[in-house]
Amino acid sequence: MTVLGQLRVELSRLKDIDRVLVAAVVPLMVIGVLSIYSALAGKGGVALDMALKQSAWCALGAVAFAAAFAFGHERALKYGYWIYGGVLLSLVAVLVAGYTAKGATSWFDFGAFRFQPSEPAKLSLSIVLAVFLCRYPPKTLVNISGAILLSSLVVVPVLLQPDLGGVVVYAFMIFVALVLAGMPRKYILLLAGVALLSLPLGWSMLKEYQKLRMLVFLNPSIDPLGAGYNVIQSRIAVGAGGFFGKGFLQGTQSRLHFLPEAHTDFVFSVFSEEFGFAGASLVLALFAILLWRMLSTSAKSGDPRARILVEAVSAWIWFQLFENIAMAVGIAPVTGLALPFVSYGGSSMVSLGAALGLVQSIHVSSRPQYE
Amino acid sequence: MRIMPGIRRSLLTRLSIWRILVMLSLVLLLAVLFRLQVLQADLYVNLAARNRLRLVRMAPARGRVLDANGTVLATNVQTFDLMVYPLDLRNRETAAEVSRFLKARGIPLDEGLMLARVTKEYTVPYRAVTLLPNLTLAQLSSLVSAPDFPGQLIPVPVWRRVYPAGPLVAHVMGYVGEVTREELQRYAPGDYRGGDFVGKGGIEEYYEGLLRGTPGEEALEVDARGRKVKRVAYLEPQRGEDLQLALDLGAQRLASELMAGRAGAVFAMDVHNGDVKVLFSSPGFDANPLAWGISGREWDELVRDPLRPMLNRVIAGTYPPASTFKVVPAFAALAENAVTRSTTFTCTGGMRVGNRLFRCWKREGGHGPVNVVTGLRDSCDVFFYQAGLRVGIDKLVKWASAFGVGEPTGIDLPGEARGNVAGPAWKLERFREKWYPGDTANYSIGQGFLLLTPIQLARIYAAIANGGYLVTPRLLEGAEEGVSARLPEKPLPIVRQGVEEAVLRGTGRRAGEYGVSVAGKTGTAQNPHGDDHAWFVGYAPVENPRYVAVALVEAGLHGSSAAGPVVGELLGYLCKFD
Numbered sequence: 043m044t045v046l047g048q049l050r051v052e053l054s055r056l057k058d059i060d061r062v063l064v065a066a067v068v069p070l071m072v073i074g075v076l077s078i079y080s081a082l083a084g085k086g087g088v089a090l091d092m093a094l095k096q097s098a099w100c101a102l103g104a105v106a107f108a109a110a111f112a113f114g115h116e117r118a119l120k121y122g123y124w125i126y127g128g129v130l131l132s133l134v135a136v137l138v139a140g141y142t143a144k145g146a147t148s149w150f151d152f153g154a155f156r157f158q159p160s161e162p163a164k165l166s167l168s169i170v171l172a173v174f175l176c177r178y179p180p181k182t183l184v185n186i187s188g189a190i191l192l193s194s195l196v197v198v199p200v201l202l203q204p205d206l207g208g209v210v211v212y213a214f215m216i217f218v219a220l221v222l223a224g225m226p227r228k229y230i231l232l233l234a235g236v237a238l239l240s241l242p243l244g245w246s247m248l249k250e251y252q253k254l255r256m257l258v259f260l261n262p263s264i265d266p267l268g269a270g271y272n273v274i275q276s277r278i279a280v281g282a283g284g285f286f287g288k289g290f291l292q293g294t295q296s297r298l299h300f301l302p303e304a305h306t307d308f309v310f311s312v313f314s315e316e317f318g319f320a321g322a323s324l325v326l327a328l329f330a331i332l333l334w335r336m337l338s339t340s341a342k343s344g345d346p347r348a349r350i351l352v353e354a355v356s357a358w359i360w361f362q363l364f365e366n367i368a369m370a371v372g373i374a375p376v377t378g379l380a381l382p383f384v385s386y387g388g389s390s391m392v393s394l395g396a397a398l399g400l401v402q403s404i405h406v407s408s409r410p411q412y413e
Numbered sequence: 414m415r416i417m418p419g420i421r422r423s424l425l426t427r428l429s430i431w432r433i434l435v436m437l438s439l440v441l442l443l444a445v446l447f448r449l450q451v452l453q454a455d456l457y458v459n460l461a462a463r464n465r466l467r468l469v470r471m472a473p474a475r476g477r478v479l480d481a482n483g484t485v486l487a488t489n490v491q492t493f494d495l496m497v498y499p500l501d502l503r504n505r506e507t508a509a510e511v512s513r514f515l516k517a518r519g520i521p522l523d524e525g526l527m528l529a530r531v532t533k534e535y536t537v538p539y540r541a542v543t544l545l546p547n548l549t550l551a552q553l554s555s556l557v558s559a560p561d562f563p564g565q566l567i568p569v570p571v572w573r574r575v576y577p578a579g580p581l582v583a584h585v586m587g588y589v590g591e592v593t594r595e596e597l598q599r600y601a602p603g604d605y606r607g608g609d610f611v612g613k614g615g616i617e618e619y620y621e622g623l624l625r626g627t628p629g630e631e632a633l634e635v636d637a638r639g640r641k642v643k644r645v646a647y648l649e650p651q652r653g654e655d656l657q658l659a660l661d662l663g664a665q666r667l668a669s670e671l672m673a674g675r676a677g678a679v680f681a682m683d684v685h686n687g688d689v690k691v692l693f694s695s696p697g698f699d700a701n702p703l704a705w706g707i708s709g710r711e712w713d714e715l716v717r718d719p720l721r722p723m724l725n726r727v728i729a730g731t732y733p734p735a736s737t738f739k740v741v742p743a744f745a746a747l748a749e750n751a752v753t754r755s756t757t758f759t760c761t762g763g764m765r766v767g768n769r770l771f772r773c774w775k776r777e778g779g780h781g782p783v784n785v786v787t788g789l790r791d792s793c794d795v796f797f798y799q800a801g802l803r804v805g806i807d808k809l810v811k812w813a814s815a816f817g818v819g820e821p822t823g824i825d826l827p828g829e830a831r832g833n834v835a836g837p838a839w840k841l842e843r844f845r846e847k848w849y850p851g852d853t854a855n856y857s858i859g860q861g862f863l864l865l866t867p868i869q870l871a872r873i874y875a876a877i878a879n880g881g882y883l884v885t886p887r888l889l890e891g892a893e894e895g896v897s898a899r900l901p902e903k904p905l906p907i908v909r910q911g912v913e914e915a916v917l918r919g920t921g922r923r924a925g926e927y928g929v930s931v932a933g934k935t936g937t938a939q940n941p942h943g944d945d946h947a948w949f950v951g952y953a954p955v956e957n958p959r960y961v962a963v964a965l966v967e968a969g970l971h972g973s974s975a976a977g978p979v980v981g982e983l984l985g986y987l988c989k990f991d
Contacts, residue, residue: 277449280446280457281450281453281458281461282458282461285454314450315461322446323446330439333432334435337435346424364439364442368445
């Protein structure tokens with residue numbers, strides 16, 4: 043069969059994907075585009091450009107979805123280590139030749155756009171964890187250490203960028219994968235203990251402004267115009283939305299530039315100010331549907347590797363969404379993690395699209411063959 | 414791996430727990446949102462309404478630009494703008510108060526005019542707009558110290574760019590202006606905001622990142638009527654870096670005097686490291702009014718001027734190189750062993766190629782026996798027809814490309830043209846026509862489709878003078894030196910002898926009358942729109958070449974009389990004050 047013919051067969055399986063999940067993701071993307079436009083509307087001509095760019099990223103995310111789906115999770119798992127190797131190389135390359143913004147060397151600069159390899163690394167890490175943990179179940183200390191060592195290959199370069207927010211996501215994904223792959227309870231406690239004990243070490247690695255952010259999180263009023271400013275202003279934005287919100291483009295917080303990074307980190311605040319509790323609950327509901335359906339796919343799959351893959355992806359999406367929204371309402375420190383599918387960003391959108399593509403490949407293959 | 418049913422069940426239990434935790438966490442967020450947006454909504458709505466911070470962006474002072482001797486080419490003067498938030502002026506009472514205050518001080522800005530001015534700049538209600546621009550410190554302080562100074566007016570120091578040398582360096586410097594929509598897209602989001610100034614053209618644009626500095630911001634707390642209560646935060650703008658250029662303003666001035674009243678380009682640089690000493694395009698324009706803002710009509714006049722003063726002819730004007738190009742076929746013929754030092758052709762004033770007669774410029778009697786050195790000296794066309802046909806067009810194009818024809822030189826200025834190496838492939842694509850031997854003949858004397866910028870031509874002669882290195886011209890002193898792979902050395906002494914002879918005894922004699930030994934070549938380029946363009950390009954001193962210079966005089970008729978003296982006098986100046 044020709045390659046094209048084969049591709050057509052693979053893509054014809056798209057009719058069996060989880061439509062409920064798709065129906066949850068698409069509105070999230072639309073909310074993202076609208077909020078990005080609104081967040082930048084006060085800054086001159088950039089608003090429309092960025093909204094259009096984000097729409098392009100959404101389209102590219104859909105392409106990544108279809109591509110990953112056609113490639114299939116079987117192949118992804120088979121070539122898991124190779125993909126991982128490629129991602130590691132790009133992470134090292136970005137340290138050497140990357141573009142530096144906001145103090146972190148995290149991007150490849152292609153002129154028209156920038157690419158952040160630590161985003162696809164999240165998907166690649168999920169795949170490699172799935173392969174490794176099924177071959178070497180985390181029952182013994184050796185296997186657990188092996189999994190941690192293997193994953194730290196992506197953690198270290200990202201730590202060097204430095205992108206601590208990214209590192210925390212990786213760490214959480216590794217932890218969830220280990221637990222859900224059956225790590226004995228005593229080792230769960232051990233790992234949690236080690237994490238707690240290493241907190242002081244982690245603290246000493248933080249930059250001054252990051253320490254300040256942590257302290258500010260504990261008490262925003264210690265620095266109301268500096269680091270605490272973001273938290274306070276974001277809370278005001280969310281709270282001022284009320285039940286139904288102020289209406290599209292009517293938010294004053296972002297328009298007055300009280301909200302920093304309004305189109306990336308604080309996009310949820312912009313949306314909540316303009317669409318209120320009604321809109322914010324819609325976002326939460328959409329994420330709930332998304333995660334619920336993903337984990338259903340995981341539970342139904344007969345392939346343990348596929349299960350861990352989906353679980354790790356769910357940990358990634360959950361952690362970022364929880365941290366981002368919690369930050370916007372002031373119950374978590376500011377880390378600069380993007381809200382999946384909503385915040386501005388191409389690398390994230392494409393990686394998430396590909397991740398969902400693999401999840402759907404698993405979903406389709408674990409459907410009963412007869413109905 | 415085989416999984417026992419028991420283990421599988423325990424894994425599924427953990428998955429269910431994870432699932433439930435995820436859902437619970439979302440419920441927790443929902444609860445927090447409910448509290449914030451429903452239970453405490455009034456509190457936060459109030460807070461937002463009372464959010465009486467006004468942020469005012471403070472433009473940084475751009476770095477100064479100096480010439481090689483420290484003369485200032487671009488600097489800043491401080492003036493002050495009085496800014497206002499449009500939403501404050503919506504209040505009639507406030508508007509009346511402001512207008513009364515200004516009128517009492519002789520500034521006739523009634524409410525209507527004020528609103529018109531604000532509307533003109535208006536984008537969103539939450540961005541300060543300029544009400545009164547360009548106040549001096551004395552004017553400002555007399556306003557601000559008045560007891561009834563309206564607190565809604567925000568004095569902001571601004572830096573206006575001035576170019577003391579005016580039109581002399583306009584094409585080198587470019588100018589600054591308010592950032593446009595396209596530029597906002599070009600730079601990283603967030604770096605620029607509408608109303609910011611950005612370099613346009615020239616050094617101002619190329620080194621924008623170094624010159625600009627970092628904008629600051631002032632956060633003011635205001636009362637319910639928008640009057641300043643106090644400054645709550647202030648982020649000082651960071652001054653941009655000063656830049657020193659290799660350019661010599663004295664030589665630049667000489668070039669402008671020599672070109673007075675004529676359109677064209679003059680360029681000179683160090684043959685070894687590419688330090689640009691003179692870069693002058695005529696006619697010029699004064700960048701000062703552009704930096705302060707000119708009317709649309711004035712702008713239209715500037716860009717519609719048929720003499721095109723905004724065009725930097727040195728790097729963006731492309732012209733047929735004519736006879737100045739002959740060094741390239743000479744070099745190619747020697748490098749490919751198609752001719753040697755002693756190969757002689759006989760010029761009878763023309764020759765037949767195909768069924769067409771190609772003339773030498775000296776139609777009556779011709780030059781008689783000519784070799785490569787006398788060919789260059791007398792600029793004998795027949796010699797180069799013969800040599801070019803022997804070498805063949807592919808090799809000619811190869812060597813022209815090796816000399817950088819068809820590629821930008823990489824000078825640190827935006828908007829450089831590539832010119833056109835115009836070989837058979839290009840002709841086929843452009844005209845769907847094959848290449849004839851007659852085209853090769855034309856090519857060999859620098860006519861036909863070939864197009865070069867003056868700076869490309871200077872670079873070719875620099876390579877001949879410096880032993881075969883193609884240098885990258887640079888304006889910024891100490892910018893990275895760019896030197897290409899070396900061209901073969903063997904033909905160079907012969908070509909050099911040819912262009913030395915051209916000034917000593919040949920067509921370029923007029924360039925050698927300024928107290929320094931010059932080697933160079935004249936050129937007269939056919940101009941379909943009028944009189945021929947005059948070229949001269951050369952280097953000096955001959956014994957130990959230091960500078961290369963080129964002059965192009967549009968419609969100057971003869972290279973020897975119109976352009977030669979310009980280059981000669983300029984090289985004399987540069988070598989004398991070295």
